[in-house]
Amino acid sequence: MLGRVRAAALPDIDRVLTPGFSSGLHQAGFHPASARDVERGYVATLALRSGFTSLPLRQLDTASPELIAQRCALTQFILDRARQLRL
Numbered sequence: 001m002l003g004r005v006r007a008a009a010l011p012d013i014d015r016v017l018t019p020g021f022s023s024g025l026h027q028a029g030f031h032p033a034s035a036r037d038v039e040r041g042y043v044a045t046l047a048l049r050s051g052f053t054s055l056p057l058r059q060l061d062t063a064s065p066e067l068i069a070q071r072c073a074l075t076q077f078i079l080d081r082a083r084q085l086r087l
Contacts, residue, residue, distance in 0.1 A: 007073030014081065017042055040085055047082040054078060 005013065018039045026032055033041075054075040056063050063071075 007070050007077060010074070010077045014077075043081050043085050047078055051075070051078045051082070 018035055021042065022033070022035050022038050025038070055071050056067065060068065
């Protein structure tokens with residue numbers, strides 16, 4: 001198993017995260033943050049938490065080419081999202 005979600009599915013998931021989280025904040029009665037603030041927080045957390053660990057650097061010589069390709073796609077997605085928000 002390479003992972004739970006293939007990198008190609010990430011854009012579809014990404015599109016619903018900010019609106020879903022914003023809606024949940026509103027429904028829970030929390031002070032509403034702007035969609036931009038929610039998106040920046042999500043992408044910053046994604047970049048900090050996963051951006052540095054998405055490539056299996058310690059396994060590059062033993063990992064399957066498919067795993068490396070998926071992890072490269074994941075890393076590229078994270079970098080592209082951070083770049084879009086100029087983080």
